[in-house]
Amino acid sequence: xxxxxxxxxxxxxxxxxxxxxxxxxxxxxxxxxxxxxxxxxxxxxxxxxxxxxxxxxxxxxxxxxxxxxxxxxxxxxxxxxxxxxxxxxxxxxxxxxxxxxxxxxxxxxxxxxxxxxxxxxxxxxxxxxxxxxxxxxxxxxxxxxxxxxxxxxxxxxxxxxxxxxxxxxxxxxxxxxxxxxxxxxxxxxxxxxxxxxxxxxxxxxxxxxxxxxxxxxxxxxxxxxxxxxxxxxxxxxxxxxxxxxxxxxxxxxxxxxxxxxxxxxxxxxxxxxxxxxxxxxxxxxxxxxxxxxxxxxxxxxxxxxxxxxxxxxxxxxxxxxxxxxxxxxxxxxxxxxxxxxxxxxxxxxxxxxxxxxxxxxxxxxxxxxxxxxxxxxxxxxxxxxxxxxxxxxxxxxxxxxxxxxxxxxxxxxxxxxxxxxxxxxxxxxxxxxxxxxxxxxxxxxxxxxxxxxxxxxxxxxxxxxxxxxxxxxxxxxxxxxxxxxxxxxxxxxxxxxxxxxxxxxxxxxxxxxxxxxxxxxxxxxxxxxxxxxxxxxxxxxxxxxxxxxxxxxxxxxxxxxxxxxxxxxxxxxxxxxxxxxxxxxxxxxxxxxxxxxxxxxxxxxxxxxxx
Amino acid sequence: xxxxxxxxxxxxxxxxxxxxxxxxxxxxxxxxxxxxxxxxxxxxxxxxxxxxxxxxxxxxxxxxxxxxxxxxxxxxxxxxxxxxxxxxxxxxxxxxxxxxxxxxxxxxxxxxxxxxxxxxxxxxxxxxxxxxxxxxxxxxxxxxxxxxxxxxxxxxxxxxx
Numbered sequence: 001x002x003x004x005x006x007x008x009x010x011x012x013x014x015x016x017x018x019x020x021x022x023x024x025x026x027x028x029x030x031x032x033x034x035x036x037x038x039x040x041x042x043x044x045x046x047x048x049x050x051x052x053x054x055x056x057x058x059x060x061x062x063x064x065x066x067x068x069x070x071x072x073x074x075x076x077x078x079x080x081x082x083x084x085x086x087x088x089x090x091x092x093x094x095x096x097x098x099x100x101x102x103x104x105x106x107x108x109x110x111x112x113x114x115x116x117x118x119x120x121x122x123x124x125x126x127x128x129x130x131x132x133x134x135x136x137x138x139x140x141x142x143x144x145x146x147x148x149x150x151x152x153x154x155x156x157x158x159x160x161x162x163x164x165x166x167x168x169x170x171x172x173x174x175x176x177x178x179x180x181x182x183x184x185x186x187x188x189x190x191x192x193x194x195x196x197x198x199x200x201x202x203x204x205x206x207x208x209x210x211x212x213x214x215x216x217x218x219x220x221x222x223x224x225x226x227x228x229x230x231x232x233x234x235x236x237x238x239x240x241x242x243x244x245x246x247x248x249x250x251x252x253x254x255x256x257x258x259x260x261x262x263x264x265x266x267x268x269x270x271x272x273x274x275x276x277x278x279x280x281x282x283x284x285x286x287x288x289x290x291x292x293x294x295x296x297x298x299x300x301x302x303x304x305x306x307x308x309x310x311x312x313x314x315x316x317x318x319x320x321x322x323x324x325x326x327x328x329x330x331x332x333x334x335x336x337x338x339x340x341x342x343x344x345x346x347x348x349x350x351x352x353x354x355x356x357x358x359x360x361x362x363x364x365x366x367x368x369x370x371x372x373x374x375x376x377x378x379x380x381x382x383x384x385x386x387x388x389x390x391x392x393x394x395x396x397x398x399x400x401x402x403x404x405x406x407x408x409x410x411x412x413x414x415x416x417x418x419x420x421x422x423x424x425x426x427x428x429x430x431x432x433x434x435x436x437x438x439x440x441x442x443x444x445x446x447x448x449x450x451x452x453x454x455x456x457x458x459x460x461x462x463x464x465x466x467x468x469x470x471x472x473x474x475x476x477x478x479x480x481x482x483x484x485x486x487x488x489x490x491x492x493x494x495x496x497x498x499x500x501x502x503x504x505x506x507x508x509x510x511x512x513x514x515x516x517x518x519x520x521x522x523x524x525x526x527x528x529x530x531x532x533x534x535x536x537x538x539x540x541x542x543x544x545x546x547x548x549x550x551x552x553x554x555x556x557x558x559x560x561x562x563x564x565x566x567x568x569x570x571x572x573x574x575x576x577x578x579x580x581x582x583x584x585x586x587x588x589x590x591x592x593x594x595x596x597x598x599x600x601x602x603x604x605x606x607x608x609x610x611x
Numbered sequence: 612x613x614x615x616x617x618x619x620x621x622x623x624x625x626x627x628x629x630x631x632x633x634x635x636x637x638x639x640x641x642x643x644x645x646x647x648x649x650x651x652x653x654x655x656x657x658x659x660x661x662x663x664x665x666x667x668x669x670x671x672x673x674x675x676x677x678x679x680x681x682x683x684x685x686x687x688x689x690x691x692x693x694x695x696x697x698x699x700x701x702x703x704x705x706x707x708x709x710x711x712x713x714x715x716x717x718x719x720x721x722x723x724x725x726x727x728x729x730x731x732x733x734x735x736x737x738x739x740x741x742x743x744x745x746x747x748x749x750x751x752x753x754x755x756x757x758x759x760x761x762x763x764x765x766x767x768x769x770x771x772x
Contacts, residue, residue: 070732217729294671
């Protein structure tokens with residue numbers, strides 16, 4: 001790769017790459033992020049490599065990050081027509097190559113819903129209702145090849161920004177209305193401005209990729225599938241703030257993201273887009289990757305800074321904010337992955353364009369991970385202000401097994417559960433906060449009648465008491481006590497006054513904790529008491545778990561009429577608690593049953609019931 | 612110890628004396644953080660040992676005791692939880708005879724949980740020796756462990772021969 005030493009050189013390099021790409025050429029883009037690999041995409045890729053050997057002149061393959069439709073992994077999009085094939089196995093590959101060469105469609109590999117078939121990406125209900133500005137380039141880019149990114153206009157925003165004054169860039173970001181995508185939703189442009197105004201020559205840029213919210217993985221997908229968009233956003237930020245060093249703090253649990261972002265940084269440096277004298281200008285900016293060591297609290301900005309410095313990831317009092325006093329005591333701009341990925345789009349298309357998307361106070365699009373008890377699971381990107389109902393039923397396709405959806409959990413452990421009755425709420429920062437939850441980083445976990453809301457509240461309380469750094473008492477002791485009370489309730493030992501105690505405790509923890517973790521920790525419990533009090537009463541008064549989740553309150557039994565006596569449950573029961581002769585109805589001895597649920601999972605006739 | 616301390620010096624230089632990446636390299640090399648190596652790190656970085664210990668015990672990815680040859684990690688992120696992750700932990704724990712967070716005495720297996728691997732759409736997830744398995748069920752996890760046990764036993768027999 002040549003080292004580009006001026007803006008002109010970059011522009012002609014970009015032109016050359018664009019011209020060398022034939023838009024009519026058939027390219028099979030294979031989704032191969034972590035989700036895809038878990039479902040066997042590596043074998044599919046290998047099969048494709050073999051299958052195209054004899055026809056390389058007519059078609060090629062591209063191994064990309066995730067295409068967002070996790071439920072359809074491994075999948076391919078065949079360009080230029082954008083034909084989508086789902087859930088592929090290596091044995092499907094030869095047929096795909098042959099039919100693609102003939103211009104034919106393979107019927108049984110396309111997405112179907114309610115007996116209707118959808119061949120092209122633009123027709124598929126999952127994609128049709130989205131606005132994929134940030135994620136949309138994933139299928140076009142091999143993340144280990146910087147030229148792919150440049151071919152879709154990548155680093156064009158940097159080229160444009162470097163011709164602007166730093167103040168003009170900050171003004172553009174401010175006017176766009178972009179707010180932080182990591183949780184709190186602070187105005188990005190304002191943050192940049194504060195950091196720029198600080199005295200001193202040494203300033204830092206940090207990208208917070210410590211995506212710890214369970215149920216959220218958009219940052220992983222961006223770093224795996226389109227790392228240059230994040231790096232480009234960071235370089236623009238560094239230029240406008242006056243920083244020369246940047247750090248990407250990535251979770252240890254994301255090995256593929258770490259690999260791809262490291263390769264991307266090297267390639268950008270080689271091309272002269274980062275490092276010393278970027279594109280021949282008096283502007284130096286180096287980026288380092290820091291691997292997290294497994295602590296949820298490090299998503300909090302001051303804890304993250306301590307972690308980079310080699311200390312325990314314990315938050316500190318703010319102010320001073322990192323913009324004033326951050327890494328090594330120097331002014332530091334810290335944004336999350338998705339926020340930086342928005343920056344090149346804003347610079348390229350303008351603040352007015354960005355501000356035209358979304359609601360009055362929440363601009364642009366937001367990526368959500370739509371998971372749990374929903375049909376189309378995956379990473380979605382929609383304009384701010386879409387209603388929860390549209391997200392879950394139009395994009396998500398509703399329930400995956402016909403059961404009644406009753407709530408959605410947003411905002412990770414800091415968020416709360418929003419009941420079905422409020423699904424007409426527009427998804428924006430303020431509406432979710434008013435409903436007792438938060439936007440957070442964008443996890444959306446759909447829950448149905450088989451999900452116990454008390455169990456979920458207990459789950460989050462347990463998660464947070466485990467992840468609390470222990471520095472301040474309300475968080476360290478308070479959440480632990482909330483967890484103990486909830487554990488009692490799920491074991492049938494709860495008392496009615498427990499609910500009031502939980503509310504009191506929750507309000508004290510919110511009001512008196514040091515950092516965001518403690519201040520938002522009770523949200524999940526408080527919102528579940530607010531919206532699902534009847535479930536708490538069922539556990540406390542009737543000693544019953546309506547969803548059939550809380551072990552001490554449930555019993556597994558076998559319906560003699562449905563049981564065929566196949567013996568599968570008996571064979572798999574780890575406690576030898578199932579009795580019965582072959583071809584005769586079986587039964588469970590309650591004394592021996594450890595309620596592991598294996599019999600329920602393996603029964604093909606739905607004969608094992610939970611009561 | 613000379614050989615170890617030489618590589619330690621290189622490691623310290625490579626990471627510009629930043630403590631966490633140094634400990635990460637040591638953890639990767641030994642599969643845990645041996646006490647004597649921590650002492651040496653403290654010495655070389657001119658840090659009080661309590662600070663090194665503080666960091667080593669704060670972060671989940673560090674371990675002060677040796678881990679097993681096979682590491683089985685069950686994801687307990689929210690999406691995996693609502694799809695039954697907890698039941699898989701119980702099943703694996705029963706099968707291995709150890710609780711989550713423990714290592715079996717023969718140092719063959721460690722059972723761990725993790726608070727989200729970001730593969731939420733295809734949960735519950737189990738990771739066995741860095742290989743991801745999606746849409747797990749208790750019985751599938753048990754079968755996986757059984758096959759690893761068999762592998763270990765065969766290796767043992769080979770060794771005896």
